[in-house]
Amino acid sequence: MKPRTTQQLVPHTVDGKTRMVPINVDTPAPPRDWDHLVLNGVTGIAAVVLTASVIWSTASIGDLLGRAVIEYAAYGAAVVFDLAWIACMAVEWLARYDEERAALPRRAGNVALLVAMLAIGAHGKVSGFWEVGIVGALVSGLAKGLWTVVLRHQTPPLDERTRAWIRGELSDAGAGLALIPVHRKLQRAQAQVDAERTALGQGADRGSTDPDRPGESADDPDAEILELRPRAVNTKDAVRIAWDAGVRDDDAAVRYVAQVTGKAPSPDTVARYMRLLRNVAG
Known part of the structure; x- marks a missing residue:
């Protein structure tokens, strides 16, 4: 096993005074974690696919909307189609430990993806290349599907009791907030x-030398x-x-x-x- 050099702090005494000083120590290097490397590679591929999907759908839908409005407005609105289902997918990931809360962003993301795919297909139809519209729409579908697989793989499986316990902890924290x-x-x-x-007490004291009521002891606490x-x-x-x-x-x-x-x-x-x-x- 190939060693690697690391620094460790050890006690060193000079003239009766001890200090912790660093020294170089050769320790065996841990084995390569291929599972982690593969997961990083898949995540990188998913990021590239997502970027390509956003570029394609923005260009396609922007060209479709550009037939009716100026280009800046058209492409600005076109990018919303993909950003909508990407944001819903991110919220679904944040709620991965609560299946009930993750259900809403999952459904909203699927609806946003369907709208984006229909818009890309419509662009292919009006351009006279319906095949291109279908294939372009599948790009967004593949990007969403790939990210769903990656995120589901990284979501740890939890039994129902553990999920209920987590919901209780989140509920307590939410109540505090x-x-x-x-x-x-x-x-x-x-x-x-x-x-x-x-202010009212100060005003009432100005006209009286004894704020205590008749019949009250001077040692009794005032109600005001x-x-x-x-x-x-x-x-x-x-x-x-x-x-x-x-x-x-x-x-x-x-x-x-x-x-x-x-x-x-x-x-x-x-x-x-x-x-x-x-x-x-x-």
Whole structure:
């Protein structure tokens, strides 16, 4: 077996200090993977066939449409015929682990391929060479068939229980993604409510030296006071939340930031963030 030279890290000590240093080591080379080479070759052939199919169908359908419209528009629309079933085939490959989801792009791809083949056949008929139209249409069919064989070969076989397990995992991940915008919407709404309550609470405190109602102990919590988690957000985030809630006054923003962060912020810092937000909004 033919050896090959590779580098490995080994410990080397000099003057009592050890470091990992690279050395060259001859190791036996693995045997050639002919299956992988053949699969790469077939994939390359399929890519060449697909490219030829796109060129042929675009030229054929573009010439057909060019009889009624300008060439740029005709050939631009002609390339759509093949790109449609190619895109559907790609989506089918992405959904290869879920047979139910792969069924729709498979059917859509077959319909798009049939439309492209009919258009190529129509070009042959109007050109007076129906044989050329039939053969040209078969080029797209062969390209689609070859790629279907290659992709099906690379799709691992899965039993129904494994497919159900994968669908469950994807469902959980999808639920997490779906909740992200919901959480953002709830946070924006809660921030607006908090800012509104804060503004109303500050206004009510100005005319009274004792905000507690008669009969309430000074140690009892007020119903209007919001329970916040100090230091849950920083000053910049708190200013952004206040801005999204409709707060435009710097003093009101300072009061809100102090309440959210649990400490008095620098008025200059809050004013600077507010100016930045005004510039962006303006």
